[in-house]
Amino acid sequence: MTTQELTGAILIRIKKFSLLIILAGILAGAALVFYALQKPVTYTSKATIFPLTSGGESSGASSAISALLGNGEGSKNFSDEASINIIELAQSRTTSEEVAAIRDSSRGNKTIAELLVKDINDHRSFLEPEISMPTNETALITWAGQILKSGLSATINKNNSFVLSYTGRSPELVRTISYGFIDKISTFYIDLKREKAKRDFEFASSKVDSLRRVMSSKDAQLINIDKRTMFTNTSKLEYRVPTENLIADKQMIRQQYASAVANQQNAAYKLQKATPVIKVLDKPEPPYLVEHKSPVIYGLLGFFGGIILMAALLISGLILKYLKEETSKALFATGNIKKDSTTVTSL
Numbered sequence: 001m002t003t004q005e006l007t008g009a010i011l012i013r014i015k016k017f018s019l020l021i022i023l024a025g026i027l028a029g030a031a032l033v034f035y036a037l038q039k040p041v042t043y044t045s046k047a048t049i050f051p052l053t054s055g056g057e058s059s060g061a062s063s064a065i066s067a068l069l070g071n072g073e074g075s076k077n078f079s080d081e082a083s084i085n086i087i088e089l090a091q092s093r094t095t096s097e098e099v100a101a102i103r104d105s106s107r108g109n110k111t112i113a114e115l116l117v118k119d120i121n122d123h124r125s126f127l128e129p130e131i132s133m134p135t136n137e138t139a140l141i142t143w144a145g146q147i148l149k150s151g152l153s154a155t156i157n158k159n160n161s162f163v164l165s166y167t168g169r170s171p172e173l174v175r176t177i178s179y180g181f182i183d184k185i186s187t188f189y190i191d192l193k194r195e196k197a198k199r200d201f202e203f204a205s206s207k208v209d210s211l212r213r214v215m216s217s218k219d220a221q222l223i224n225i226d227k228r229t230m231f232t233n234t235s236k237l238e239y240r241v242p243t244e245n246l247i248a249d250k251q252m253i254r255q256q257y258a259s260a261v262a263n264q265q266n267a268a269y270k271l272q273k274a275t276p277v278i279k280v281l282d283k284p285e286p287p288y289l290v291e292h293k294s295p296v297i298y299g300l301l302g303f304f305g306g307i308i309l310m311a312a313l314l315i316s317g318l319i320l321k322y323l324k325e326e327t328s329k330a331l332f333a334t335g336n337i338k339k340d341s342t343t344v345t346s347l
């Protein structure tokens with residue numbers, strides 16, 4: 001079979017099965033139209049978060065961001081004291097459910113979970129069923145947490161910045177949810193960083209208050225002794241010894257009090273130093289990335305793709321037959337050449 005004969009056979013085969021080819025294109029186009037109708041319009045926000053920490057907390061800006069994002073030593077950890085992966089924190093069930101429980105005062109003080117149910121029903125696709133509101137608040141928060149978690153994306157970019165993205169069906173709710181995630185993640189991180197220093201400060205403050213109360217009680221005892229010894233000889237041991245003991249105790253307690261106040265001030269400084277400031281470099285504000293699957297475009301792609309695929313299947317037998325013939329010709333031609341060469345040599 002020559003190339004010209006192959007081309008003619010292909011055209012005849014395509015003409016013969018033209019209706020089948022067109023039917024395959026229609027079915028493929030309908031399938032992609034059905035797929036496009038199931039996908040609603042979505043909006044994706046993007047926020048970049050960066051921590052501002054004190055200079056003494058790390059050796060430089062890179063160490064500061066590493067403390068939050070977990071690069072370098074202790075990979076992907078907040079810090080050496082608070083070992084937690086920030087990406088796992090953002091994508092955790094606890095964080096998603098805390099965001100779902102946030103109430104929006106601008107929308108009737110409804111929770112994000114309630115607004116999410118209404119938003120999905122208002123922006124559902126053509127073939128998507130309506131979602132019924134769960135009667136149990138716990139079930140509602142759990143369901144909404146799963147939806148929020150599926151729409152969230154948390155990554156660390158090449159500049160070591162924490163990038164948070166959320167995909168939803170309405171730009172207004174996407175904005176509210178994005179800020180909710182930023183608030184919960186930032187609050188958790190700040191509380192985690194302040195926990196040890198906060199406990200030290202509370203302990204030092206309680207020690208100061210305790211010593212202050214003891215000194216006040218010693219003062220009250222000295223005043224009572226002074227009142228009882230009025231118009232008496234205070235040089236007697238029965239009066240002088242208790243007074244001297246109380247004064248000695250008060251001096252000792254005063255020294256402890258001064259040391260405790262110093263510790264309290266030091267703990268307050270450490271608490272202030274350990275409190276990071278979370279800065280949102282790129283806020284999750286519009287314009288958002290819009291994704292819309294057009295049924296017309298998908299239908300055309302499916303139609304032409306189905307035609308090409310069916311035509312290729314129909315002519316594949318002819319092409320294989322042609323390749324086999326050409327291969328056989330090449331092999332037999334090579335064998336004849338070798339045989340002729342052997343005959344000439346023998347003569």
